[in-house]
Amino acid sequence: MSEKTLNPFKIAQLQLKEACDALGEEDAVYELLSEPEKVLEVTIPVKMDDGTTKLFTGYRVQHNDASGPTKGGIRFHPGVTKDEVKALATWMTFKCGVVGLPYGGAKGGVIVDPSKLSKRELERLSRGYVRAIAPIIGERRDIPAPDVNTNGQTMAWMVDEYSSLRGIGQTLPASFTGKPVEFGGCLARKEATGYGVVLMLREAAKYRGMDIKDMRVAVQGFGNVGSFAAMYAQSFGAKVVAVSDVSCCLYNKDGLDVNDLMEYVETNKTLSGYSGQCEELDREEIFGVECDGFAPCALENAITSQNVRKMKAKIISEGANGPTTPEAEEYLLKNDVLIIPDILANAGGVIVSYFEWVQNLHNYYWRFDEVQEKQEVKMVDAFMKVTKAMEERHVDMRKAAYLVAIKSLAMPMRLRGWF
Incomplete structure (x- = not known):
C-alpha cells in the first residue's frame, strides 16, 4: 500500500502487528487490540x-x-x-x-x-x-x-x-480533564505535553552520549504543544533554531527568542510577520534546517518520503500523534536517527490529565512543581523501560514502546478471560 493511501488507522494497525509479532504474543492479543x-x-x-x-x-x-x-x-x-x-x-x-x-x-x-x-x-x-x-x-x-x-x-x-x-x-469535574485551573483543572496541564516532549529529548540525548545544552532544536508546529516544547527546550539550555506553523517557518542559526515568539503569537495568532531577528521561510523549510533534535508537534503524517531526505536531525521527539509515515521512518532508521515515538514522547498530556482526574476525585490539589516532578518521574521511568526493551529485543524505539505497552495490556485481558 502506498504512502498516499495508507491512513492513520492502517498505520496504527501495522505498528501493532509488528510489535505483537516481535513479542511473540498470541494472535488473540492482536485481534483484540486491532x-x-x-x-x-x-x-x-x-x-x-x-x-x-x-x-x-x-x-x-x-x-x-x-x-x-x-x-x-x-x-x-x-x-x-x-x-x-x-x-x-x-x-x-x-x-x-x-x-x-x-x-x-x-x-x-x-x-x-x-x-x-x-x-x-x-x-x-x-x-x-x-x-x-x-x-x-x-x-x-x-x-x-x-x-x-x-x-x-x-x-x-x-x-x-x-x-x-x-x-x-x-458539578462532576472528574468527567473531563484539561479544564481551567479555576474550574478544577490541574496546574502544569497546559504545559504538560510540550514539557514531556523535551524531557524525552533530554533523555534521548543522554542515551546517545549528548547533552541537550549543546543541541540545536527545530520544532514543527507552534500551537500549545509546539510552543511549550520550544520554550522548555530553550529553558533546558538548547538552542531553538527554527519553529514553524501553518503560515511560515522562522529560522535563526544562533537561536530564536521563544518567549518573545510566544507573546507575538498570543496577539497575532500566527508566526508570519514576526519582526525579530530571524529569516521567514516557507513552512516546509522546517524539515531541512540544520539541527540535532527535531520535534514534529503539528498533525499526523508530517514527515513523509517527500521531505524526509532533507532532514538533518539525529533525534526526533514526536510531539504530534502519528507524525512519521512508515516509509519515512524506514529511511530515518537506516540513517541511525533515534525516533522517540509519539506514544511515549507526547504522553505528558495524558499523564497530567490522569493527575487532574485523581485530584478531582479526591478534591485535593498539588502545586505546579509537584505535578511536573511527578510527570518527570513517570516519563523517565517509561523511557528507561523502553530503551531496555529496545536493547534486549534489538528493535527500534517505536517497536520497543509497543512491546512495553502490549505486555502491560495483555495481562489484564488475560486475567479478565478475554482470550
Whole structure:
C-alpha cells in the first residue's frame, strides 16, 4: 500500500502487528487490540447565530478498557475522519500502557472549522456533542480532554452540560480533564505535553552520549504543544533554531527568542510577520534546517518520503500523534536517527490529565512543581523501560514502546478471560 493511501488507522494497525509479532504474543492479543471496542458516530444539530440550523458529524471511539476507564481528547477540525479518530484512540491505549496509567484509549472528534464559528456557536456545538455522547462517557467510564482546536473553555462547557444531564444537582469535574485551573483543572496541564516532549529529548540525548545544552532544536508546529516544547527546550539550555506553523517557518542559526515568539503569537495568532531577528521561510523549510533534535508537534503524517531526505536531525521527539509515515521512518532508521515515538514522547498530556482526574476525585490539589516532578518521574521511568526493551529485543524505539505497552495490556485481558 502506498504512502498516499495508507491512513492513520492502517498505520496504527501495522505498528501493532509488528510489535505483537516481535513479542511473540498470541494472535488473540492482536485481534483484540486491532479494532476499537466501540465506535459512536453522531449528528449534532446546532442553531447558528443567523437563526439557521446546521448539522455537524462527530465521533467518540473507545478502543480498549481492559486496564481501566478509557481516556482521550476531543478535536474540532475540518479534516476529522472516523479512521483518524480510531487511530488516535488506538494510540492512546498504547500511550497509557507504556507510561503505566490505569486507562485504556479513547478519542473524539467533530468535523468542523471552529474558526468559522462564533463563540456562542462553538459553545452550542460543544454542548450538543456532549449530549450526543453522554450515554457512553463518565468519570469512571470514559474521560474526555482537549485536543486540536479545543481547550479549557471547551471542557468547562462540556463539564457543565454533562453535570446538568446527570441531574444529580452537583458539578462532576472528574468527567473531563484539561479544564481551567479555576474550574478544577490541574496546574502544569497546559504545559504538560510540550514539557514531556523535551524531557524525552533530554533523555534521548543522554542515551546517545549528548547533552541537550549543546543541541540545536527545530520544532514543527507552534500551537500549545509546539510552543511549550520550544520554550522548555530553550529553558533546558538548547538552542531553538527554527519553529514553524501553518503560515511560515522562522529560522535563526544562533537561536530564536521563544518567549518573545510566544507573546507575538498570543496577539497575532500566527508566526508570519514576526519582526525579530530571524529569516521567514516557507513552512516546509522546517524539515531541512540544520539541527540535532527535531520535534514534529503539528498533525499526523508530517514527515513523509517527500521531505524526509532533507532532514538533518539525529533525534526526533514526536510531539504530534502519528507524525512519521512508515516509509519515512524506514529511511530515518537506516540513517541511525533515534525516533522517540509519539506514544511515549507526547504522553505528558495524558499523564497530567490522569493527575487532574485523581485530584478531582479526591478534591485535593498539588502545586505546579509537584505535578511536573511527578510527570518527570513517570516519563523517565517509561523511557528507561523502553530503551531496555529496545536493547534486549534489538528493535527500534517505536517497536520497543509497543512491546512495553502490549505486555502491560495483555495481562489484564488475560486475567479478565478475554482470550
